[in-house]
Amino acid sequence: MERRTFVxxxxxxxxxxxxxxxxxxxxxxxxxxxxxxxxIDTTLCTGCRTCEEVCLEANGMQEFEMNDSxxxxxxxxSTDQLTLINLYENEENxxxxxxxxxxxxxxxxxxxxxxxxxxxxxxxxVIWREDKCMGCRFCMLSCPFDVPKFEYHSANPKIVxxxxxxxxxxxxxxxxxxxxxxxxAIIFGKRTELLTEAKRRIAESPDDYVNHIYGExxxxxxxxxxxxSVPFEEINFRTNLGNDAYPELTxxxxxxxxxxxxxxxxxxxxxxxxxxxxxxNAEEVENE
Amino acid sequence: MSSNExxxxxxSTYKFILSELKPKSKIITHxxxxxxxxxxxxxxxxxxxxxxxxxxxxxxxxxxxxxxxxGFDVITxxxxxxxxxxxxxxxxxxxxxxxxxxxxxxxxxxFLAYVFYAGALLLDLGKPWNVINPIIGNSFGVSSVMFLVxxxxxxxxxxxxxxxSPAFAEWLGWRKVRKYLHGLTLGAVILGITLSTLHxxxxxxxxLMAKNKIHPLWYSEFIPIxxxxxxxxxxxxxxxxxGSISHKVFKNRMSDEVSKSHNSILFGLxxxxxxxxxxYLFLKLLLFIHGEHWVHLNSQMGVLWLVEMIGFVxxxxxxxxxxxxxxxxxxxxxxxxITMLGIILNRLNVSVIAxxxxxxxxxxxxxxxxxxxxxxIFLEILVLRWIIHRMPILSDSPVWVKNxxx
Numbered sequence: 260m261e262r263r264t265f266v267x268x269x270x271x272x273x274x275x276x277x278x279x280x281x282x283x284x285x286x287x288x289x290x291x292x293x294x295x296x297x298x299i300d301t302t303l304c305t306g307c308r309t310c311e312e313v314c315l316e317a318n319g320m321q322e323f324e325m326n327d328s329x330x331x332x333x334x335x336x337s338t339d340q341l342t343l344i345n346l347y348e349n350e351e352n353x354x355x356x357x358x359x360x361x362x363x364x365x366x367x368x369x370x371x372x373x374x375x376x377x378x379x380x381x382x383x384x385v386i387w388r389e390d391k392c393m394g395c396r397f398c399m400l401s402c403p404f405d406v407p408k409f410e411y412h413s414a415n416p417k418i419v420x421x422x423x424x425x426x427x428x429x430x431x432x433x434x435x436x437x438x439x440x441x442x443x444a445i446i447f448g449k450r451t452e453l454l455t456e457a458k459r460r461i462a463e464s465p466d467d468y469v470n471h472i473y474g475e476x477x478x479x480x481x482x483x484x485x486x487x488s489v490p491f492e493e494i495n496f497r498t499n500l501g502n503d504a505y506p507e508l509t510x511x512x513x514x515x516x517x518x519x520x521x522x523x524x525x526x527x528x529x530x531x532x533x534x535x536x537x538x539x540n541a542e543e544v545e546n547e
Numbered sequence: 548m549s550s551n552e553x554x555x556x557x558x559s560t561y562k563f564i565l566s567e568l569k570p571k572s573k574i575i576t577h578x579x580x581x582x583x584x585x586x587x588x589x590x591x592x593x594x595x596x597x598x599x600x601x602x603x604x605x606x607x608x609x610x611x612x613x614x615x616x617x618g619f620d621v622i623t624x625x626x627x628x629x630x631x632x633x634x635x636x637x638x639x640x641x642x643x644x645x646x647x648x649x650x651x652x653x654x655x656x657x658f659l660a661y662v663f664y665a666g667a668l669l670l671d672l673g674k675p676w677n678v679i680n681p682i683i684g685n686s687f688g689v690s691s692v693m694f695l696v697x698x699x700x701x702x703x704x705x706x707x708x709x710x711x712s713p714a715f716a717e718w719l720g721w722r723k724v725r726k727y728l729h730g731l732t733l734g735a736v737i738l739g740i741t742l743s744t745l746h747x748x749x750x751x752x753x754x755l756m757a758k759n760k761i762h763p764l765w766y767s768e769f770i771p772i773x774x775x776x777x778x779x780x781x782x783x784x785x786x787x788x789x790g791s792i793s794h795k796v797f798k799n800r801m802s803d804e805v806s807k808s809h810n811s812i813l814f815g816l817x818x819x820x821x822x823x824x825x826x827y828l829f830l831k832l833l834l835f836i837h838g839e840h841w842v843h844l845n846s847q848m849g850v851l852w853l854v855e856m857i858g859f860v861x862x863x864x865x866x867x868x869x870x871x872x873x874x875x876x877x878x879x880x881x882x883x884x885i886t887m888l889g890i891i892l893n894r895l896n897v898s899v900i901a902x903x904x905x906x907x908x909x910x911x912x913x914x915x916x917x918x919x920x921x922x923x924i925f926l927e928i929l930v931l932r933w934i935i936h937r938m939p940i941l942s943d944s945p946v947w948v949k950n951x952x953x
Contacts (some may be wrong), residue, residue, distance in 0.1 A: 337609070373694035374680040374689070391686050394673020396612035397693045402603045408609050409673060411602030416673040497759070505756050509692050512752040513769050516695060516745055523741040527640050534642045541921035 294364060294383030295428065296482040297437060298457055299357050301494070302467055303333050303396060303444035306330070306344055310436035312443065314342045317424060317435035333359065339423040340409045342436060347494045354487070357445065357495050360406045360421035361474065363480035367505035368398035381448070383482045384423035392418060403500050448481055457486055479504025485518035514520055514540035553723045558861035560719055571936050580924040590761065592915050593663025596670060600660055604915040610903055611910035616671040618898030620920055622750050623891050624664030630742035631657025631707060639736045641763040645815055648805040651940045652793065653786050658707040663927040664701045679857030679924070684782065692752045699746035706739040717945055718938040736901065748775040754897055762901035764843050764852040767834050770897070776827050780820045781890040788818050797935055802943040814871055820886065821867035828860050848904050859889025
C-alpha cells in the first residue's frame with residue numbers, strides 16, 4: 260500500500276510537472292541585435308503631430324479634431340490613441356516628445372502573458388493577439404511603462420497598444436509614423452544600426468544632446484530609442500527602471516518551481532515516515 | 548466498471564439526492580433574507596458587467612488594472628484557504644491526530660473558497676471564454692507566473708475534491724466508491740501541499756514585475772516567501788474563527804469528538820499561529836533593515852506599514868502567545884480575528900493601497916464591486932451550510948464506515 264501510494268503520487272507529480280517546467284524569461288539570446296527598431300530624435304521633432312493623425316488612420320481608429328490646447332497638459336496613450344506628442348517647456352526651448360509602446364527587447368508584458376497573446380515577434384515588434392487573450396490584464400500590471408490599455412467599456416474588450424505597425428512591416432512597409440514624419444525625427448532600422456547612428460549624432464554635435472540614448476539599456480534595452488537635448492528625467496522619462504530585463508525579476512521564482520515539485524513530495528513522504536515512530540498514532544490517522 | 552460493481556443504484560441515488568435538495572430548516576430567517584437580497588442584487592450586477600463591460604460596475608482604470616476582485620477575492624481569499632494544506636500537513640505528515648476531527652470541515656472550506664473566490668476571477672477576466680486557452684495547450688505561456696498559478700488552482704481544486712470526496716460517498720452510501728476514494732487521500736494530500744506551497748507563493752510572485760509600482764516597504768524580491776509564510780497563519784486563523792462560529796451555528800450537526808476537542812484544538816492552533824507569526828515578523832524586520840527602509844517611515848505609507856506590522860502582526864503574536872499560556876479561549880479568537888484583518892490589510896496593501904501610491908487618481912472600489920464580492924461570500928456560506936447539514940463533515944461518518952475498518 261505504502262509503495263503503491265508512493266508510485267501514484269510520483270505519477271501525479273510527473274504529470275503536473277509537464278506544464279510547469281519553465282524556460283524562465285523569454286528569448287534570452289542576444290539582446291535584440293537583429294530586431295527592427297525606431298529612433299526618435301526629440302531635437303528634430305517640431306510637434307506637428309502628423310504621427311498622431313497617420314497612426315489613427317493606419318490603425319482604423321476614430322479620428323478627432325486636434326487643438327493646440329491638447330498640448331497644455333501631459334497626456335497618456337489610451338484605447339483611442341496609440342501614440343501622441345507631449346510638450347515640455349523650459350526657459351530655453353520647447354521639447355516635443357512622442358510617446359508609444361517601447362517594444363522592449365525582453366518585454367515584461369509578453370513574459371507575463373499566460374496565453375502568449377502578448378508576443379515578442381522575432382522581427383522586434385511586440386504584438387497582441389485577440390483570439391488568445393483572456394483579458395486578465397497581468398500585462399498592464401507588469402509593463403514598466405504602463406503601455407497596454409484595456410477597453411473597460413466593452414463586452415468584448417481588447418488590449419490596445421502600438422504594434423510598430425507590424426502588419427505594414429510584414430508587407431515590406433514602414434510604420435506609419437516613421438513614413439510620414441516630415442522632419443525625419445523618427446527613423447526606422449535595425450536596432451544596432453540605429454544605436455550606431457544615435458552615437459554618431461551625439462559625437463558630432465555633443466552640445467545638442469545629452470550623452471545618453473534612452474532605451475539602449477533601460478529595462479534590458481528597448482526597440483524604441485530616444486535622443487534628447489536635456490536629461491531624460493526633465494522630459495518625464497522613467498529613469499528608475501534599472502538595466503535588467505523585467506522578466507528576470509521572476510526567473511528566480513520560476514526556476515524554483517520544478518525543484519519544489521520534484522523535491523517536496525519525497526521529502527514529505529520521508530518526513531511522514533520519520534514522524535511515524537515519534538507520534539505513535541500516524542497509523543490510526545491513515546486508517547480512519 | 549458498471550454501476551453495479553461499484554455498488555451504486557442509480558435510481559435510488561437520484562431519489563435520495565432529490566429528497567436532500569429540499570431545505571431542512573426554516574426558510575425565512577434573518578440570515579436567509581439578507582443573503583437572498585445580496586445575491587439577487589449581485590446577480591443583476593453580474594449581468595450588467597457582462598453586457599456593458601467591466602467599466603460599468605468597477606472603478607478599475609488604466610492605472611489600476613486590478614482592484615478588489617483580485618486583491619481581496621482571489622489574493623486574500625486564497626490565503627484564507629491556506630488552512631487546508633497547513634492542517635493536512637499537521638495531520639497526515641506530522642501525524643498529529645488531535646486536529647483530525649476538524650480536517651474535513653477545513654478541507655471543505657478550502658475547496659469552496661477556491662471554487663468561489665478563484666471562480667470570481669472569471670468575472671474579472673475581460674474575455675472569460677478564452678480561459679481554456681492556457682489549459683488546452685494551443686498557447687502555453689510557460690514563462691508566466693500567471694500560467695503557473697492558473698494550473699495550480701485547477702489541480703489543487705482537484706486534489707481538495709479528492710480529499711473531501713469520501714464524505715460525499717458516505718452521504719450517498721456508496722461503500723465501494725468510498726473505499727477507493729479514501730485510498731487516494733494520502734497522494735492527494737502530498738500533491739496538495741506541494742501545489743499549495745507553489746501557488747501561495749506564486750500569488751506573491753505575480754507582483755514581482757510591478758517593481759517600481761509597489762511602495763518599497765511592501766515590494767521585495769521575497770514577496771513569494773512572505774505570501775507563503777503568511778498563508779499558514781492566515782489559513783489557521785480562519786480555521787480558529789470559522790471553527791468558533793460553526794461551534795455555535797452547527798451545534799446539532801457536531802459529533803461528540805468535534806465538540807470535545809474544540810478547546811484543545813484552539814490552543815494548539817494558537818501556538819502554531821504564534822510561532823509562524825514570529826517567523827514572519829522576523830522576516831519582515833530583516834527585509835526592513837536590509838533594505839534600509841527607515842527613510843520611508845516618515846510618510847503616510849510609512850505609518851500604514853507600522854500599523855500593519857505592530858497592530859496586525861506583532862500584536863496578534865503576543866495575543867496568541869498569552870492566550871496559549873493562560874489557556875484563554877476568548878483571546879485565541881480575538882487573536883484569530885486580528886490576524887485575519889491583518890492579512891486583508893497586507894494583501895490589499897500589496898495589490899491596491901501601496902500599488903501606485905504615487906498616482907494622482909487613486910483606485911477605490913465601487914459599491915458594486917463590494918456588493919458582488921459580498922454576494923459571492925454569501926453564496927459560498929449557503930453552499931457550505933447545505934453540505935454541512937447533510938454530509939458527515941462535522942458529524943460522525945455512518946456506522947458502516949466504522950464496521951469496514953479492519
